[in-house]
Amino acid sequence: MGKLADRTALVTGSSRGIGRATAERLAREGALVAVHYAVNADAAEEVVRGIEAEGGRAFAVRSMFGEPGDVDRLFDGLERGLKERTGSAELNILVNNAGIKSVQAPEEVTPEVFDEVIAVNAKAQFFVLQRALGLLPDGGRVINISSGITRFGNPQEVVYGMSKGAVEQLTFHFARHLGPRGITINSVVPGVTDNGTTPIFADPDIVAHIANMSALKRVGQPADVADVVAFLATDDARWITGAVLDASGGSLLG
Template identity: 70%
Template sequence: MGRRHGPGPPRGAAALVRAAAAALTALSTTSPQRPQEDTVGKLAGKTALVTGSSRGIGRATAQRLAREGALVAVHYHADADAAGSTVAGIEAAGGRAFAVRAELGVPGDADTLLLAVEAGLKERTGANTLDILVNNAAIMGGVAPEEVTPEQFDRLVAVNAKAPFFIVQRALGLLPDGGRIINISSGLTRFANPEEVVYSMTKGAVEQLALHFAKYLGPRGITVNSVAPGITDNGSPVFGIPEAVEQMAQLSAFGRVGRPADVGDVIAFLASDDARWVTGSFVDATGGTLLG
């Protein structure tokens, strides 16, 4: 009998290794190649609603979702021209969108909004499926704490906290398994601005909305997350004052104020399948403002 030189593999192991190598070689040469990332948008065939998307972060979000292939419902309250401009810009870039009007913070607001969205979706797709919901619309206070009236308090709560809750509730029957809900919070839930105490309270409620609905909707594969922007140029007059912009820029780790697209890109990630394992989270999109 011949001697074995060294321990070597057990009898038959070499044949198994050769067979495995051959199988891997065949797999690598016969498997179809994955399409290029930019050939088809990550949200192709999806539908989305972005509240308050006639300007600012909402507009940038609607534009980005449409660029990824989604059909976007552009919600507005009063400025039909701005909403129309958002839709026109999306369509000019090859995307699809339509405008829907609804006042938030009033009785029946969620039903009014979603009925309009359903009608728009059915007209364009033949179904009322809503894959992505972005609760972005909100109003701010800008009032010293001692000057806040009960009416102002109730108005901020109604628009910023109550409306998102009932919009989510109303949309549950339209969202398929694997759907996406993204609620826009604020960096002001983490650092103080006394003139926005009520606004910050409502945004804290929005974060709780994401946390608890994430648990509730997890079995359906629906993710629910919060995104917190920092100081972002939304076109307000203050951003036209260089001295003010310079002061605001110093709050960011990057030394500049945010652009709407900075936040819209984060939202688009959470709306995609890439974020399928992210839910119930608070995403800091303040540009490092919360770093101290």
């Protein structure tokens, strides 16, 4: 029996990368995991099948953040899936991971790009959490995935950085709000992580440069971050809330 046996979890954006590794890690600890995806149903089902092959429990839910009705669509699928498998819609763990990037010069950012990034990375995180409040029991867990871009300046990622800064503010303020219910909420800050889909990691020179940024002299892997998230989801982390945990391998030490 794992540390999360008989608990339920929603991991947004979990068809690939850090989200996928997190869904798999929580399932190995015994949680029933809702694997959220936006467009790639095949990838999400692959995650579910992999979890089930290892004896875990999972199901996929779809919602495209930034579209009208996105949160309603997500929770319709989530609650239906939970009730079918447990008889209840109770959600013990929420991992707000879904996000998109914007990499372009500040002068080239359009209102449309700005609105999309903020809608997916900040607005959706807030309203997913707001909707989850009615399903989270006392003692529940919320983990928000931020980014190392909140710790250093890169003009080409200004909008992305703004959106992730908002995620950390969500953590700070909700820690006070949820504390009386024993619900903890924390942010995890990854550094550059090889999510298996970014072409830059095929270039040995770039990989060497990124590895050199880390105090541990290697490139971060999704499992490195997922293990931190899993810790925060367990009772072992019961006395941590409102925190921002650096899971960058020392890439943000300056």
